[in-house]
Amino acid sequence: MSTSGRAFKFGDNIDTDVIIPARYLSTADPEILAKYCMIDIDDTFAGKVQKGDIMIGGRNFGCGSSREHAPIAIKGAGVSCVIAETFARIFYRNAFNIGLPIIECAEAARKIADGDEIRVDFESGKIENITKGETYQAQPLPPFMRDIIDGGGLIASIKKSRGEA
Amino acid sequence: MSTQAKQPMTMTQKILAAHAGKDFVAPGEFIQAKLDLVLGNDITAPPAIKEFTKLGQPAVFDNKRIALVPDHFTPNKDIQSAEQCRQMRVFAHDQSIENYFEIGEMGIEHALLPEKGLVVPGDVVIGADSHTCTYGALGAFSTGIGSTDMAAGMATGLCWFRVPEAIQFVLKGKLSEHVSGKDVILHIIGKIGVDGARYQSMEFVGEGVASLTMDDRFTIANMAIEAGAKNGIFPVDERTKAYLENRGKRPSVIFEADQDAVYAQVIEIDLAAIRPTVSFPHSPDNTRTIDEIERMEQEKGAITIDQVVIGSCTNGRLDDLRIAARYLKGKKVAKGVRVIIFPATQKIYLDALREGLIEIFIEAGAIVSTPTCGPCLGGHMGILAKGERAVATTNRNFIGRMGHTESEIYLASPAVAAASAVAGKIANPERA
Numbered sequence: 001m002s003t004s005g006r007a008f009k010f011g012d013n014i015d016t017d018v019i020i021p022a023r024y025l026s027t028a029d030p031e032i033l034a035k036y037c038m039i040d041i042d043d044t045f046a047g048k049v050q051k052g053d054i055m056i057g058g059r060n061f062g063c064g065s066s067r068e069h070a071p072i073a074i075k076g077a078g079v080s081c082v083i084a085e086t087f088a089r090i091f092y093r094n095a096f097n098i099g100l101p102i103i104e105c106a107e108a109a110r111k112i113a114d115g116d117e118i119r120v121d122f123e124s125g126k127i128e129n130i131t132k133g134e135t136y137q138a139q140p141l142p143p144f145m146r147d148i149i150d151g152g153g154l155i156a157s158i159k160k161s162r163g164e165a
Numbered sequence: 166m167s168t169q170a171k172q173p174m175t176m177t178q179k180i181l182a183a184h185a186g187k188d189f190v191a192p193g194e195f196i197q198a199k200l201d202l203v204l205g206n207d208i209t210a211p212p213a214i215k216e217f218t219k220l221g222q223p224a225v226f227d228n229k230r231i232a233l234v235p236d237h238f239t240p241n242k243d244i245q246s247a248e249q250c251r252q253m254r255v256f257a258h259d260q261s262i263e264n265y266f267e268i269g270e271m272g273i274e275h276a277l278l279p280e281k282g283l284v285v286p287g288d289v290v291i292g293a294d295s296h297t298c299t300y301g302a303l304g305a306f307s308t309g310i311g312s313t314d315m316a317a318g319m320a321t322g323l324c325w326f327r328v329p330e331a332i333q334f335v336l337k338g339k340l341s342e343h344v345s346g347k348d349v350i351l352h353i354i355g356k357i358g359v360d361g362a363r364y365q366s367m368e369f370v371g372e373g374v375a376s377l378t379m380d381d382r383f384t385i386a387n388m389a390i391e392a393g394a395k396n397g398i399f400p401v402d403e404r405t406k407a408y409l410e411n412r413g414k415r416p417s418v419i420f421e422a423d424q425d426a427v428y429a430q431v432i433e434i435d436l437a438a439i440r441p442t443v444s445f446p447h448s449p450d451n452t453r454t455i456d457e458i459e460r461m462e463q464e465k466g467a468i469t470i471d472q473v474v475i476g477s478c479t480n481g482r483l484d485d486l487r488i489a490a491r492y493l494k495g496k497k498v499a500k501g502v503r504v505i506i507f508p509a510t511q512k513i514y515l516d517a518l519r520e521g522l523i524e525i526f527i528e529a530g531a532i533v534s535t536p537t538c539g540p541c542l543g544g545h546m547g548i549l550a551k552g553e554r555a556v557a558t559t560n561r562n563f564i565g566r567m568g569h570t571e572s573e574i575y576l577a578s579p580a581v582a583a584a585s586a587v588a589g590k591i592a593n594p595e596r597a
Contacts, residue, residue, distance in 0.1 A: 013359055013360070013448065015561075015563045017542070017543075017561065017563045017564070017565060017566050018563060018564055018565065021543060021565050022237075022542040022543045022544055022566075023543055023544075025208050025237075025238075026238065026242075026243065026245030026246050026249060027245060028211060028212040028215070028312075040564055040565040040570045041564065041570075059360055060359060060360035060363065060393060063359055063360065063393060064295065064390075064561060064563060065295050065542070065561070066209070066293060066294055066295040066309040066310060066311050067208070067209070067311075068209070068212055068293075068311035068312040068313060069212075072212075086360065086363065088360070088363065088393060089363065089364050089393070089395055090295060090309050090310060090311060090390075093310060093311060093314060094310075094311035094312075094313065094314075097311060097313035097314060098313060142195065142327075144195040144325070144327075153313070154313050154314065154317050155216050155219050155220060155313060155316060155317065158220065158317060158320065158321065159219075159220060164221070
């Protein structure tokens with residue numbers, strides 16, 4: 001499974017308040033949340049992002065509040081993958097649980113520039129920077145996390161383990 | 166799956182091992198742990214209920230082990246918030262969830278649950294709110310998760326965890342007069358950074374623990390998440406036991422770290438040396454001591470303020486209100502400064518009333534609200550306009566957290582907040 005798109009680059013400590021401010025948390029509808037994704041630090045993002053595009057973060061991406069609305073907003077905006085140097089732990093869990101692919105790769109996070117065309121292969125963890133002609137290698141996911149994402153998210157995995165569709 | 170021989174464990178490892186049915190768990194290992202309590206609020210429960218419903222399971226795993234608290238956008242902020250609260254209310258009713266707390270009974274969740282004795286030592290608690298780490302003050306493993314984990318927890322009574330490494334904070338001495346738990350944790354976050362404890366447990370030990378009140382410990386554990394931690398945890402001592410007497414709803418199970426447990430880092434904290442500390446915009450780790458702030462004032466002028474918020478799951482408890490009252494008694498808040506005080510539960514509000522604290526607040530020109538998270542997350546009850554500055558006893562000051570993206574939040578203790586309310590600028594409680 002792979003994805004490709006334009007990179008949108010953000011810095012360190014991108015917190016979930018900035019990903020989706022609390023004033024929008026009266027709903028969990030992905031389409032509505034998507035419109036306000038990143039609005040408080042980049043009010044052009046929601047309008048520019050296209051399906052398949054890739055978000056790049058630095059250290060501690062997704063820190064702060066546990067709001068699952070944050071990865072929901074990012075996924076709803078069409079982002080196919082978030083690559084960051086490191087992830088905050090609640091955001092990490094939430095992203096896997098809702099089926100938003102995320103990858104920790106310090107080299108990719110540092111070297112990818114805003115606007116670069118990126119291709120990500122989830123199986124191999126290979127990240128290609130088509131614009132720069134560079135390749136970065138992410139660590140393979142722990143098998144436990146692979147199972148959740150392969151199962152289609154946490155709830156789908158539980159259903160499967162119960163022998164349901 | 167761990168096939169390692171039993172090795173020394175931290176307090177957190179021991180609690181997780183016990184709940185995973187194992188003799189030993191190693192840092193990095195993935196486990197499934199049995200849950201003692203699953204918590205959600207009016208913002209996080211609706212998506213969780215939706216996910217739970219997808220499982221097609223008629224009943225939650227145990228309707229006595231779920232707590233639902235409408236505290237974020239309540240009393241109903243607007244129609245959409247009213248609908249979210251209604252969804253949670255209906256679910257609580259349909260599932261016969263006894264720990265559903267309606268307006269009039271509720272409080273801010275992380276003050277309410279300990280008050281009601283719903284968390285006891287040795288518990289594993291998950292909550293769809295990042296400040297669920299608060300209950301570590303009671304010697305429980307308690308951590309924040311998202312709505313989907315909450316749904317899975319409600320269905321199965323289990324949650325997966327990656328066992329954390331730990332940082333040990335060895336506390337010695339005791340706090341000086343105008344200093345409290347808030348200053349300790351802000352100092353720590355300033356020192357190690359907002360990802361300084363990422364994925365780790367923060368274990369607070371040492372002779373200094375005994376001098377910390379339960380409210381101090383709740384405050385410190387509450388902000389473990391702001392250093393990126395999975396959880397914060399205190400040992401169970403005589404103070405914890407006294408707190409739980411006639412209160413704890415279930416028996417305590419007391420775990421102690423092994424003497425030779427392994428820690429990724431050991432940090433010594435001299436409580437007596439902690440100064441009143443403030444986090445500057447826009448990060449909890451952007452800290453200054455009050456002494457640095459006074460020097461800044463001499464060089465560049467005072468940091469004048471428009472609003473003070475005293476309350477939240479971090480500092481809305483009775484001790485916090487008593488401290489605030491010390492600096493407001495017989496004084497008036499500075500002209501033009503809006504001072505909003507949030508007792509965190511109905512009981513705290515009533516106790517404060519009976520002690521004369523509410524009168525002190527109102528006479529000083531502050532306003533007193535019903536328990537709610539309110540402005541802490543930019544919901545309602547005190548939002549900031551462009552260019553405005555607030556001193557708040559809350560826990561986050563990211564861009565836009567309390568209102569306009571061009572507003573500023575300075576995180577502080579109740580003492581600093583109350584002293585600042587009177588001074589109209591960030592002020593030193595030692596000089597109040």
